[in-house]
Amino acid sequence: MKEALVLIAHADDETLGAGGTIAKIVDSGWQVTVVVISDGRRFGGGDKENRPGAEAACQVLGVHELHFIGVPDQQFDTVAIATLTDSVVQLHLTPDLIITNSDADLNLDHRITCDVAKIIGRPRLKPVSILSCEIPATSFWNGKPFPANYYVDITEHIDTKIQAFKLYENEIQPFPHPWSEQGLRLLAQYHGLQCGMPYAEAFTVIRGYEGLLPG
DSSP, rough: OOOEEESSSSHHHHHHHHHHHHHHHHHHHEEEEEEEESSSEEEESOOEHHHHHHHHHHHHHTTTTEEEEEETTTTTGGGHHHHHHHHHHOOOOSSSSSEEEEESOHHHHHHHHHHHHHHHHSSSSOOOEEEEOOOOTTTTTTOOOOOEEEEEOOTTTTHHHHHHHHOTTTOOTTSSSSTHHHHHHHHHHHHHHHHTTSSSSEEEEEOOOTSSSSS
């Protein structure tokens, strides 16, 4: 069985960035583990607890395991990257694929998480593919476009993605916010237009191997 690690900064990134892809690869037989580097709480606009949303969303997506490392939101830069990396290593995961945040994002926590994923995913014992995902909003607002070069057809899983994100009661927003039901659907349609599919999620390939990327 192929294993995927979704290593992301904050609870909700997994669904926003790769919810459709997670559901798709679970359906095709992959085992998916989500690791959130934060403690599940979001600061700014009120102290929001997102662990219940993450647990419910991951259940809808078919995630095998969910772990929280426990670093406070927007404080990743106060922890040595070796310490962050070791916290993930101690989970003893052996992924064939890592999906992570983008190092092109506005959010510093996302960029640090991407660096951790690159360290975790060094192909020392076996090949490990690495994809970075687009997070609506933070990937939009950094003054440069998300560098998409890989697309996953999520036509059969867009509704599952939206169903999962709605379980983040602290995060779902009214349109035209990107974190609205219509916003997520429109973004998936836009990426579909880019690649000839009704709905798609966009990624950047950091490293890819045949057979170890989502189909």
